Amino acid sequence: MSTNIHHKIESPKDRQNRHKAMEAIKLINTIKEDFKFPIKSMEYFYDLFERVYCKNEPLHGDKVKVGTMCIQIPSEIIYALDGVPIRLCNGFYTDDEIGSDLLPQKACPLVKATVGHFASGNFSDKPDIVFSPTTCDQKTKAGAIIEKFGHEVIDVDFPRTKESEASREFFRKSIREFTSKLSKFQGKKLSRKNLKDSISKIGYAQSLYHKLTTYRQSDIVPILGIDVFLITNAFFFDKIDNWIDAMEALLEELEVRSKEKIHVAGKISPRIVYTGSPPIFPNYKIPQIIEQSDAIIVADETCSSNRMFNDMVAVDEWLVNDMLDSISDKYLKACTCPIFTKNDDRIRRIIHLAKQYKADGVIYQAFAGCTVYEMEQRSVLEAMEKAGIPILYIESDYSPSQHGQLSTRVEAFIESLKTRRRNKK
């Protein structure tokens, strides 16, 4: 059919990139513009996300990009073998929509978005190999689907319980196998030196994050929770040295801000601990609603942020095998993902965080379709009730149009927290 107006039409790839850029810039702009007292050194992170997601800038050149389907794949080992870890959990609605054509309607949006991303094959830093831990069922099955798009996907066996000695042994073995597969792929061997170096480097990065959390424990909180999500999400794919530099600059600025008593929230803004399905850039829907409703997220228990940074690798013997065992212990024992049964650790941690960070309440998000988080909701709610910590449970997905109804619920919860506070005084 001929037409009377002549425009050039975008290629499907350009279209997808534009959609993603529109999603990304929207979030970045809101963070920059909707909140008071912006932090100067956060510019690095805003800019990073804009470069990668709006301008499709590759960061790692010829380096081997090792894709990981979840946090349970140790970055320490990837760095030691000269690769760059790229976490593939995806937060784009654009990709979720592509994935929806390939997966059941009821699948979790994170998995749909991850599969959708692979279906489109549109990466700024394309993974050369993918490791997929057999954590939740949907992730596990997604690995097999992704393989069909021409990627080498290697499963890493992951236990579903973590209390027993057997599961510990099982995972240690699994990590050794992962190491030898990656080592073969890279044509490089683990040595005491390279493994120790990478453990120390990540340990140092974590120590910076720990410092950051101390500011969030104080009465005057100098940084928004949504900024912290950006920082931790950047760790998924940024050059680690750049990330470290940016963190050092940020901490300096926070030091000044906390001396000047700059509080990013209001005087009686409730302090929130956030938990549930992970907020992955740019799906910060719930954190954004929370902080726009005059509350502040002071801590979180999610795999896209705090859960990942909390515990460090504890080595007692710097021999390769000992280090490997310590690494696998960290990734197993410290993990509070609800794929585990039993998972009392998660409840313990949420309560602990609420106390440590003087939180007024907990907000729990589950992605519609994520069975494990949906199922664990009950026990967490009961435990919080027992502990006297108010909690709000929300189910959400990646679609942008839900905003109105969700914010009404969140606002009501936050207002109830404020009333509680006032009544206490």
Added chain:
Amino acid sequence: MKYFAGIDIGSTSIKITLADEAKNIIGFKTSASGSMFYKYAQETLDTLLGELNLDKKDLAYIVATGYGRKLYKEADENISEITANAIGAIAAAKEYGEIKTIINIGGQDSKAISLDNEGNVVNFAMNDRCAAGTGKFLDVVALKLEIGVDELGTRHFQATGTPLSVSSTCAVFAESEIIGLLGNNHSVEDIVCGVHYSIAKRIVKLVKRVGVKEGIYFDGGPAMNEGLVNAIENELGCKIFIPKHPQITTSYGAAIMGVDSYKYEQNQ
């Protein structure tokens, strides 16, 4: 010579098209529907007839369509805008090729219609959420940006950054989103472009409900907005066809229906 009038009474405007027995367009006129549909429709028809040097008596058959159609008592026949739109589109696109899908954006709703090989309506979908992706929505946007609706098209192509999407489907919420963007010093062009893409995405979703088949025709007043056309083409990934007078397709279809009905009656 006999003439046939198609009167399309929409939520925001009245469109009248006159056709001759051979279904050629003789003339057309549009006006705002305002609060008194019937009166305005009458006046518009009178002006049009006057301009063409015709008289009411020259009208052999009048077909009314559009959501205010039942209020136009003088019509010989009433047909739904879906049917009228399909008939008008097929006739208007004759010189360009076959149409399989129609996108129509009206003042307060938008629809996607899919046709079979004979031009029969096989499926159609309408936006189910208020003013999202309609002409009204564009009016609200232009008003807030303090530019004319007819300027939206050119501004679209002047955007330089990433288009700034407006995700609220509700015109009221969208308004406050736009105020926010303006308050933060974003350029009018980037906002306009983003709004077009936001509408286009919704429209394409609608089209997907009836199935995307190439041979896409876009009409309704907003089809005169080249920026929006560009956005829809990019979202669909293919060219779409815009008739010369996109706002009158439905009334033209009604007039054509009038010709057929009249002939049918004569043969009885």
